[in-house]
Amino acid sequence: MDSLITAAARALAAGDLLGALKRVALRDDAPALALRGIAMARLGDFVRAKNLLKRAGRAFGPREAVARARCIVAEAEIALVLRDLGFPARTLAAARATLDAHGDRLNAVHAACLEIRRLLLIGRLDEAERMLANIDPAPLPPALRVGHELVTAGIAIRRLRTRPARDALERADAAARRAGIGALAAEVESAARLLTVPAARLIAKGGQRPLQLDEVEAVMASKALVVDAIRYVVRDARTEISLTRRPVLFALARALGEAWPNDVPRSALISRAFRGKHADESHRARLRVEIGRLRRALTPLADLSATADGFVLEPRGRRDVVVLARPVEEDHAEVLACLADGEAWSSSALSLALGASQRTVQRALDTLATAGKVQSYGRARARRWMMPTVPGFTTALLLPAPMPSG
Structure with a gap:
C-alpha cells in the first residue's frame, strides 16, 4: 500500500473526511475507490458511496478477498443507514467469515455488529443476543466499541432492562469521546434520549399518566395485572398470555382493564370489540361467545364475572389492574x-x-x-x-410487536 493510501486511511479513521478525500480524489485504483466510498458515505452522499464501493469490490482481484469483504461490509453499513433491510444477509455473513478467517478481527466484529443492528430492526432479539454474546468488546478500539455498546443498549432497551441499557450507553459515550468522532457522539446522544422521553401511558382507575422506560420496567415487574396494549398481551410478572392474533378478545380485555374495578356495560363492550356497530340480539349473542373465549384465555390470571349491566374483570389475588398503552395512539x-x-x-x-x-x-x-x-x-x-419531524417519544416498545390482524 502506497503512502497516499496509508495517509488517507489514517485521516479517515481520525474522522478527517475531507483530508482523506484530498489524498485520493483523483485516483481510480481499487483502494482509492474504497476509501472514497467510505468517505462519501460519512458525508451523507450514499448513492455515490454505494457506486464507489461496488466499483472497488469489482476492481480488487481474486487474491484480495479481505479487501473485497471490507467493501461488502461498507456496502452493508450504507444499506442499514438507508434502511435497505433486503441487503443479502448471507453476503454480509460470508464477508464476516472471510475477514475472521484472514485474521481481520476488528472488521469482522464490525460486520457482526451490523448484522445485530439489522436483527434488532426486524425484531429478532434472540438471534441478536446470541450473536452479541460471541463478541469480546475488550480489545476493540473506541470507534468499534461505540457500535458494540449501542447494540448492547438496543437489546437491553427492547428487553426492558433499563439499568444495563444505561450502563451500555455510558460506556458508549466514553468510547465516543475517546474516538473524537462527532457523528458517533451524536448517535450515542440520540440513543440516550430513549431513556428520558415517554415510552408508554399508564391507564388505571380512570386516570392516566406518561411513563419513561424505567417506569415501564417497574410496572412489568410489579404484582399488577397488566393489559399491555403495546404488544397485545395480558401479563403479570410471571405469566404472559398473548392475544396478538385475537384482536376482538384483546379489545374486550383492554376495555375491562381500563374500567377496573368497575364493570363495563354490554353496549360499550360491543362498541369497542365490534367497531361501533349498533347492538342488537346477534351482537349480544356474539359478545357472550367472545367473553367465554376471553374467560378461558385469561384463566391463569383473572376471571370475568357478569354484572347487571355488563362484565367486570377480577384478577386472581389481591392486586390492581393497569393498562399499558402507547404514548401516542393513532392509526398506523x-x-x-x-x-x-x-x-x-x-x-x-x-x-x-x-x-x-x-x-x-x-x-x-x-x-x-x-x-x-x-x-x-x-x-x-x-x-x-x-417523517417531517421526529416526535418526542421512544419507539423501542412499538417495534417488536407485529401488526394485529383482523
Whole structure:
C-alpha cells in the first residue's frame, strides 16, 4: 500500500473526511475507490458511496478477498443507514467469515455488529443476543466499541432492562469521546434520549399518566395485572398470555382493564370489540361467545364475572389492574414508530420490520401522507419515506410487536 493510501486511511479513521478525500480524489485504483466510498458515505452522499464501493469490490482481484469483504461490509453499513433491510444477509455473513478467517478481527466484529443492528430492526432479539454474546468488546478500539455498546443498549432497551441499557450507553459515550468522532457522539446522544422521553401511558382507575422506560420496567415487574396494549398481551410478572392474533378478545380485555374495578356495560363492550356497530340480539349473542373465549384465555390470571349491566374483570389475588398503552395512539402507529428514527425507509423495509404485507404498509403510508404525517422522495424502487419531524417519544416498545390482524 502506497503512502497516499496509508495517509488517507489514517485521516479517515481520525474522522478527517475531507483530508482523506484530498489524498485520493483523483485516483481510480481499487483502494482509492474504497476509501472514497467510505468517505462519501460519512458525508451523507450514499448513492455515490454505494457506486464507489461496488466499483472497488469489482476492481480488487481474486487474491484480495479481505479487501473485497471490507467493501461488502461498507456496502452493508450504507444499506442499514438507508434502511435497505433486503441487503443479502448471507453476503454480509460470508464477508464476516472471510475477514475472521484472514485474521481481520476488528472488521469482522464490525460486520457482526451490523448484522445485530439489522436483527434488532426486524425484531429478532434472540438471534441478536446470541450473536452479541460471541463478541469480546475488550480489545476493540473506541470507534468499534461505540457500535458494540449501542447494540448492547438496543437489546437491553427492547428487553426492558433499563439499568444495563444505561450502563451500555455510558460506556458508549466514553468510547465516543475517546474516538473524537462527532457523528458517533451524536448517535450515542440520540440513543440516550430513549431513556428520558415517554415510552408508554399508564391507564388505571380512570386516570392516566406518561411513563419513561424505567417506569415501564417497574410496572412489568410489579404484582399488577397488566393489559399491555403495546404488544397485545395480558401479563403479570410471571405469566404472559398473548392475544396478538385475537384482536376482538384483546379489545374486550383492554376495555375491562381500563374500567377496573368497575364493570363495563354490554353496549360499550360491543362498541369497542365490534367497531361501533349498533347492538342488537346477534351482537349480544356474539359478545357472550367472545367473553367465554376471553374467560378461558385469561384463566391463569383473572376471571370475568357478569354484572347487571355488563362484565367486570377480577384478577386472581389481591392486586390492581393497569393498562399499558402507547404514548401516542393513532392509526398506523407502528409505521410511524419506525419512521420516527429520522431515517428514510422504503415500503419493503417497513414491511420486513413490521411483519406485514407490503400492500398493507403502502396503504398505511398513503393514508399518513394524505394527513401530512409522512413524506416521500424518489420514485419506484428508489422511493423513500420519512417523517417531517421526529416526535418526542421512544419507539423501542412499538417495534417488536407485529401488526394485529383482523
